[in-house]
Amino acid sequence: MTKKVFWGVLAAASAVAGFASADTLDDVKARGKLICGTSTGLAGFSAPDANGRYEGFDVAYCRALAGAIFGDPEAVDFKPLTTTNRFSALSAGEVDVLARNTTWTLTRDVDLKNTFIGVNYYDGQGFMVPKELGVTSARELDGATVCIQTGTTTELNLADFFRANNISYEPVPIETNAEAQQQYLAGACDVYTTDASGLAATRASFEAPGDHVILPEIISKEPLGPLVRQGDDHWADIASWTLNALIAAEELGVTSANIDELSESTENPEIARLLGTEGNLGEMLGLSQDWAANAIKAEGNYGEIFEKYIGEGTPIGLARGLNAQWTEGGLLYAPPFR
Amino acid sequence: MAIASDPPKGGFQLSQLIYDTRYRSMTIQVATLIGVLALVFWLGANVTENLAELGKPIDFGFLGEPAGYDINQRLIEYDNQDIHARAAFVGLLNTLLVAFLGCILATVVGVLVGVLRLSHNWIVAKIMTVYVECFRNVPVLLWIVLAMAIMIEALPQPRDFRGDDPAASMLFDAFAFTNRGVYIPEPLFSRSLGDFSFFGIFDISIDLIAILAVLAAGIFTAKKIGAQADQIQNQTGIRPKTWPKTAGVILVPLLAILAILGFHLGYPALKGFNFDGGTHLRNSLIALWLALSFYTAAFIAEIVRGGIMAISKGQSEAAAALGLRPNRIMRLVVLPQALRIIIPPLISQYLNLTKNSSLAIAVGYMDLTGTLMGITLNQSGRELECVMLTMLIYLAISLCISGAFNIYNQRVKLKER
Incomplete structure (x- = not known):
């Protein structure tokens, strides 16, 4: 067992050396x-x-x-x-x-x-919300639950945007776009945020794309x-x-x-x-x-x-x-x- | 009498290290240890040097930089301007929370199921068998994802609670079950004693400390009363009635301190996009907690069943001959003995549950893996440092758990006199 670990580390170490050159x-x-x-x-x-x-x-x-x-x-x-x-x-x-x-x-x-x-x-980061919420601007999102993909610049932009506008939100971290879509459609989050192109692509795959709006604010350069x-x-x-x-x-x-x-x-x-x-x-x-x-x-x-x-x-x-x-x-x- | 292997007289010679059986094993062990250490050192140095060559020397400086991201479930104060180390600490507390809750529920369910599986009632025993086989034979990740999917799809959205004729309504106007989690009333104190700052790292509510202290004192007094009753019973054979006294010493001071602090409940209410007020148990926490608990409980049930079956039948027959009722036989005779067999494998189940909690990211629960090994790793790009640190922390948690339970095991194990 211990031996296996050593060979693994050894392989990893030599792999690192190998790719450098x-x-x-x-x-x-x-x-x-x-x-x-x-x-x-x-x-x-x-x-x-x-x-x-x-x-x-x-x-x-x-x-x-x-x-x-x-x-x-x-x-x-x-x-x-x-x-x-x-x-x-x-x-x-x-x-x-x-x-x-x-x-x-x-x-x-x-x-x-x-x-x-x-x-x-x-690109730039945007927000998508269901039309029935009646939200027209991202500044109205105080207290909203926001689905975000983890490990992206999106998270940091989002934190900056809400801090700059002095409003609060509840982040829901999600691993992949598909899971985010599921949570958003089930209403487990009010807003889905990612790059505007990604939002458009995601919305296009919905059954009723017309029921969702992309808010005018683009909060970052991407x-x-x-x-x-x-x-x-x-x-x-x-x-x-x-x-x-x-x-x-x-x-x-x-x-x-x-x-x-x-x-x-x-x-x-x-x-x-x-x-x-x-x-x-x-x-x-x-x-x-x-x-x-x-x-x-x-x-x-x-x-x-x-x-x-x-x-x-x-x-x-x-x-x-x-x-x-x-x-x-x-x-x-x-x-x-x- | 003369034996061939009489120790040779005279001074110590170097060749004895190899040819003398008294020293040889020591020599081999020392040589092996040196070899292993050299190999480890060589590998470590190699990794460090190569990383430095790649321009990524090992550096933990990123932990002191602002994290820049928000975490939804925080047991201590945290905002996105705090440093990565604090974000990791918030994640660590979330890991410990779900592990702690999980271990408790898994034990309760596991013991119950383990005992019921031995029931003479055919239906009950079979249902428990099905439960155990279903849960332990499906990967826990799938249970976690399933629990989350059920919570998201089956429960109503907060906006369903709105309007004159809402599609969903709160239970007793105090509990709201939504697909973002469960909102329950929160304890509030109108005459709060404030917070106690723990070295400036986090705050502990003095109210909570006061309540716990009063409760502990009450239980201590109740135990004294019980011990006194035992003494009287041993002397006279008649046990005095103790429950009014014990209930009194526990409840009266507790109610008194709650009244002094001005205890009342804060109810959740729909406000804006979400419920406001009350305590929000997020669906990620609930899904992860339930899935981990019921999964681990299936294993604990088998351990408990094994422990009980290992107690010889004579024990329970003897107890029955003394006139004890079945549930007392289980509680007083069988379980205390079974515990000796149950505790060691139980420890490893607790460790498994704690480590399995690292699957939390599947449902977006921000545990240590989600913060330190997730977002922090991504934002800082320090893979090796983050992974090593995370491994070290899990190792420390696991060693603490097994250390604590080994002490407990020492206490319950068979004392041979």
Whole structure:
């Protein structure tokens, strides 16, 4: 018995040592598959479809990354992670990249030794209440029972918001979105709070979405983005520029429909560099020349992915808002490809 | 007489450490101990060094930083500006609360079921068998989740109590059973003595201390009266009537102190989103408490049954021959002897219950695992520190419980003279 514990600790100790030095891209290539950490199921962002295939906004990023590396968007395995174990899973090397609607904060970036590689969704924390309560503002929630997912920034924002407005509340900590939904629908809590996108996704899965309102107050900035382990800048560059490629593609009008045509005959030098028909950007990243084209081919450019999974045409029904291109009054702004 | 293994005369030689049977076992043990310690040290140093290389050296400084999150069930004052260490302490008290309540209920139910399983009444015995087999053969996590789901789905929401013709109403206008928990009247004192600050860490109500002191004094006096009655009974064979006296010495001072303190009840009332006033027993506490208790009670029932069956039949037959009634035979003859067999395995059931309470997060009960190993770990990102600290605290709790019960076991075990 004692011996077993020792070998366990020994293995753990050597595992820690092992991951400190490895090059992630080499590991991924050797494995032949990318391992991507996603949420345990949030409609529109990452959830299995009827055939059990993972789909969604965050999942699409992982497929694009797999496309950039292998030229094959299916060369990716998904690992559902809870809010509690996501960072440990990333730092222990269980996943290569975490695309799990995770808020970019200083503590997580610096103290938890992660590298956020960009923002794929600008979000903010909101409140959802049943319509019959007649609440129109979050400031009227004095004394309410609030369901929150534990282990998220949501808890801290909530505490700050109620303290700033000098009103009280009763927190009900919940492990997963599904349990929160059950408690909220049964009336065990008056309010459900999480990121506004998550609220919209959750509400879309209700039987009667119209009976619930999302309050106008957005009480926090929640820039959600994919992240990787700190210490492997090369890998972070690949992850970051894949996201930039998706955003730039939308800005440049490159879509999954016209990408083949454009890579053969484009006059625009920026598009040519992005698609690898000009310059050697792929080589600099240690990838193939058509890496960005493969990433875009996976599920389309940023705008296409947005419309397909969470846009206004879907049950989630999110407007572009802050997530429009900078040319459209949004915050999406990809650095130049040169 | 000459025996071959006569101790050799002369000075001690180093080779004796290996070749002399008197020293050899000691030598091997010391060498093994050094080896084990070296291995532990090497592993520890390795982990520390690698963590430092990863940029995560072991550091408990985060415990002194503001926690920033709220906890719903607080036995002591706490708000989100208090430090992580205090949040962990709040969680620890919640763990101890549910463990304490759980151990009591599990013992009561367990003993009852264990005795009833031996009943000659066929129906009762079979029902208890079904209970034991159902509870101990399903993982406790499922019982906890089931208990919570029943509480959430079956009980009315607070807003059902509202309106002229509400869908739900309070019991005796004092108890409200809702799917957020049970609201019961709370004791209030209009002439309160205030609080006593325990080293500035938490406050204890002086009212409570005063009431407990009066109660303890009353029980002590009642015991004296009982002892006196025993003496008279031994001398004269007639037992004087004691109950009016004992009831008097316990109840009169108790009622007096309650009147002096201005005791009255505060009733819960619907206000805003929730009930206000009264004591709120959250459904997470109730679900966890009931599930843990009934689960552990199934094991305790088997231990009790085993203990009773181990007492030879002659004992109860002899007691019956003396003219004792069955419940007295059980109480005076069988159970005291059975306790000797029951206590040691009972201790391990109490330890199990305490450790199983760490499943609390499944129903959102903020125990030590939910605070220190849940939110604090997440916000600070100090996995190793939080896990080690939590393990250490559970170890300490368990050792305290088994220590206390081992003392009790020493008292009830068979005294061989």
